Amino acid sequence: MNHDAYAMLRVSREDGIVRVTLDNPPVNVLNVALMTELRHLLTALRDDESVRVIVFDSADPEFFIAHVDMTLVDTPDAFDELAADLPDGVNVFQALGELLRHQPQVTIVKLAGMARGGGAEFVTAADMAFAAIGRAGIGQIEALMGIVPGGGGTQYLVGRVGRNRALEVVLSADLYDAETAERYGWVNRAVPAGERDLEGLLRGLAGQEPDEAPVLTGALSTATACGWPAAGPASWATGSYRGGRRTPTAGCSLQVAPCPARGRQPARTARGGSHLRVPCLLS
Incomplete structure (x- = not known):
């Protein structure tokens, strides 16, 4: 580049x-x-x-x-x-x-x-x-x-x-x-x-595993998309998270379930055998 x-x-x-x-x-x-x-x-x-x-x-x-x-x-x-x-x-x-x-x-x-x-x-x-x-x-x-x-x-x-x-x-x-x-x-x-x-801070972030930042930022973005745990409705108006940005890489998986009537059916982000439960995306 x-x-x-x-x-x-x-x-x-x-x-x-x-x-x-x-x-x-x-x-x-x-x-x-x-x-x-x-x-x-x-x-x-x-x-x-x-x-x-x-x-x-x-x-x-x-x-x-x-x-x-x-x-x-x-x-x-x-x-x-x-x-x-x-x-x-x-x-x-x-x-x-x-x-x-x-x-x-x-x-x-x-x-x-x-x-x-x-x-x-x-x-x-x-x-x-x-x-x-x-x-x-x-x-x-x-x-x-x-x-x-x-x-x-x-x-x-x-x-x-x-x-x-x-x-x-x-x-x-x-x-x-x-x-x-x-x-x-x-x-x-x-x-x-x-x-x-x-x-x-920059050096610490730069020293992470290659897939760490995409998984964690993706999980946090997903967690706020349904208003949990904080009121973070950025995706409510934009619908911007549809299409799967912030997707994990290098062996990680992210499964997202639709929100039933703005409910909180959790998705699961998995990395290295550990699981982080996060709420669903707005559909």
Whole structure:
């Protein structure tokens, strides 16, 4: 895989960790070119069992992803190529979020600038996010323009922060600092800017068995799909888990039973003779 092929992504890999630095000046807007490169990279990495962790950060200290490129409103045909192979009812922004959310590797955002609108949705779609104190900011700002988040943000937010706080975030269109985002559950932790303690976490994740992350992230995603044990209805609105992403590899098995009237008939994830019982998927 040629990592030099990307114009807006700086990609490097070492010891099972792929580091992706977004570099789309002047403010890292989420435009068609950046979405195309992100989709290409995630697709290329998904079957690479030598990669355990994908870490995203930004070349711009002030912006992770500022927002969606709003000039696209006037050029709807710009999406034609990205939308060519999408399922009915899924837009290009939702498709990017779902691709990230169902990546078999663990995906982590190191947030040290602003992530607004579509940028906030990207952060929320990742498995984990760590926000730099005094530098990071995150917000769903769409209400300022009289629109609602259209890239999965409303569904993802409910799973992260709960319905009441998701409503606050979307309706207020405020920008939330690292400490508040941590307190709400939007990010894993607020950390001092330049904090290197995350390297230990990354090395630990990279040292797992090849099938460990897909099985565990798949089990956790499945467990929240029926609202157990926490209220995590991201899949209720998107139906995104249909089709079997997060499927285990290398001798693991995952059997999923349909939810009878939103019941909790368990599926079973098996690995190495041990069994993890998780609830069913919504059909």
